[in-house]
Amino acid sequence: ASEDVQLVVAILGRRFELPIDWQDGVGYVRTHLELEEVPLWNPRTHGPAERVKLSVHRLNDAELLAERMVCFREILADRTNGGFELAVNNTPIFCRGACWTIGDIENFGGSAERLRSILTTAAKAGLNMIRVGGTMSYESDDFYSLCDELGILVWQDFMFASMDYPADDADFLNNVRQEVEQQAARLRKFGSVAVFCGSSETEQQAAMFGKDRDTWQHPLFREKIPAWLDAMDVTQPYVPSSPCEGTLPMHNAVGISHYFGVGAYLQGHDDLERSRVRFASECLAFANVPSERTLKERFGVLAPAIHTPAWKTGVPRDSGTGWDFEDVRDHYLRELYNLDPNVLRYENNARYLYLSSVVSGEVMARTYDYWRTDGRCCGALVWFLNDIQQGAGWGLIDSDARAKPALDIVQESWKPIAIALRDRGMDGMSVAIHNAERETFAGQLRVCLYADSRRLVSDAAVPIRLSEGERLEIAIDEILGSFSDHLHRHRFGPQRQDTISVRLLDDDGELMHSRQRALSEIPLLAGDCTVNVTASETGDALIVTSDRALRRVRLSSPNTEFKKNYFDLLPGEKRRIEVQRRSEGAARGTVSAVNWLGESYFRC
Incomplete structure (x- = not known):
């Protein structure tokens, strides 16, 4: 390089000369640019993901030396009162999405085309955050560039997980520091990277072994890494481990949690009120059945036998347990549909797989509905966005990059306006709504009650107007204007209704949301349906x-x-x-x- 070289950076129609610091024939450039009225990058659920082209030229002959797309945005984390709420450009964000695995297990990350296929499918479903966990691997620049383009936030773990790392070993610390600084320098330039996290389950692992706080609050993640990031002026929020904070790191009511109460621990949806989750960076792991097209192409039939090795190879399980996540799914099939999954599989395997493909999405959707409308929880990431092998894995997207039925269903609960049906005991049901749009919503809320799944017995609507961020809960009886005993809690005679429908429509009558529930044991229709x-x-x-x-x-x-x-x-x-x-x-x-x-x- 020649010391008479001069550089200029061009951005948003402006040009800035870059000062070069020459040291032993090598030029170093570090500068600070001030721009006004820049287009802001937003997560896709809250506005356009604006990006701006930045190019570097040689001043004397205008030769293009480098160019890339850059993002302007501010990300802050509100941790008051034990919470964890991200705000992008001063707008609070409910983070909904899933944990990343790897784009292609055979090609260590996959091609840009495959990455685009998976991420586009997720983005279209309404996802706004992906977590790259500490049990995986750092992703390629293509991955983060696509997240920038698609408006997907990235929670980025450093690649440490579930171990006691030797923080007093100087050689090890030097190696870790190089890794952290290299990855932070590479990743901080992507607008989508929203959170840096020190590790996955390092605190939880030690705490679950009964170790004291001084042991599980590891200095590498609590002191060293945040100090290195501060020295680099990294602006993204940092958390030491996923999960962390609270009396114990696996407690849910404070900070970051891994919540599997609904899921692996077989709790009902009433556990959501008890557990008081604030931000679940992992949750809702189920053996999600692939689409019919994938079943046909990969297993040769639409209803493969699920006891065979070919099927069970793709079903996840925790090491050393006597159950797998298909057993978890069967539990909720029994709870929601009042059917014995073993008998159903024995008598009608095709219907068993149909209900199985629905039930995990149904459970996830109801969980998201609750979290998004209760005002405490600020984010939830399903354990696995994408599978790495064929079958009923944890992923919402299968190994052929196709959406599973569970994603079809849960995406209803990822829409900007959240709605939930609540059981309020003797008071009947209520409807909870949260407007996460960046503008006022005006429309109507309509409730219909049906008998025999056919005959309309009640139909009423009320006007709804919610400003940005506003929440509302309204009783079904208030909407109907009279006592209905729709949950049959008072038992004044036989139950009159078996189905409730709640619909949110905008001012033009367009359907924004729909929730439908059986009010008693789900009525099964035989042939009398057209x-x-x-x-x-x-x-x-x-x-x-x-x-x-x-x-x-x-x-x-x-x-x-x-x-x-x-x-x-x-x-x-x-x-x-x-x-x-x-x-x-x-x-x-x-x-x-x-x-x-x-x-x-x-x-x-």
Whole structure:
């Protein structure tokens, strides 16, 4: 290099000369630029993920030396009162998403094309955060650039997990410092990187072995790493371990937690109120059944036998336990649908797999509904976004980069406006809503009660107006304007209703949210149900109607993909489902529902 070289940086139509510090023939550049009214990068759920091109040229001949996209944003963490709430550009964010594994286990990360496929699928579902955990590996620049582009926040662990590291070993510390400084210098330039975390479960592991606080609060993660990051002027919030804080690191009511009460520990949804989760950086691990297309391509049939080695190889389990995560899923199938999974699998394996593909998503969706509307929890990341092998793994996306039914269902609870049905005991049900949009929402909340899943017995609506960040809880009886005993708690005679529907519509009547529940044991319809599927006038969608209230309607087709599936349907409702055909000819297939023992064939 010649010391007469001069450099200039160009950004947002402005040019700045860069001072070069020459040392022994090597030029070093470090500068500070001040810009006004820059476009801000936001997580995709809260605004556009604006990026700006920055280029470096040689001043004398304008030769382009380097260029990249940069992001402008501010990220802060509010830790008051034992919480952990991220704010981007002064806007509080409920972080919803999942933990990353690896893009391609055979290619150690995968191609940029495969990364884009997985991340785009996740982004379209409404995810706004991914955690790269300490049990995995640092990802490629392609990964973080895609997260910048797609508006996905990244919680980044350093690669330490579940061990007692020798913090008094000088050689080891020097090696760790180099790793931390190199990775922080590389990753801090990506706007999507929102949190740095020292480790995964190092504090929890020691605490669960009964060690005292001085042992499990490791100085490497509590003192050394944050000091190195501070010396580098790293601005992202830092946490020492995932989980951490609280009386013990695995306690939920303070700081960062790994919550598996609903899930591996077989708790009901009433445990959410007891546990008081503030931010779950891991949660909700289930053996999620892949899509029908993947089942057919990978196992040869739509309903493979789940006891075979080919299937069980893909089902996760904790080392040394006598159960796996399919047993966890079966527990909730029994609880939600009042069916014995063993008997169901014995008598009708196809229906067993259908209900299994739905139930994990249903449990996750109800959990997110609660957390997003209760005002305490500020984030929850499902344990595994993507599988690394075929089968019913933890991932919401399978090893072929296709969304699983669980993702179809849980994405309803990742929308900007959150809504939840609450059981308030003798007072009946209520509806809780949180407006996380960056603008006021105006519309109406409509409640319908049905008998025999067909006959409308109550129908009422109230106007709703919620400013940005506002919460509301309103009793069903207040909406109806009269006593309904819809949960049959007073038992004045036989129960009149078996289905409740709650719908949130905007001022134009467009459906924003829908929640439908059975009010008693889920009624199973036999053959007395008429379902029709017709093609839209434009041919790019199907119109689905039914004369009964149906739960988690599934459209199955060998030649057609559906933009939305596993949806609820009311009597007389016309549900428009956009389609993409995989081959020429009419869309053909079957339609079925969780609460319907039959199915209907369509060709249109």
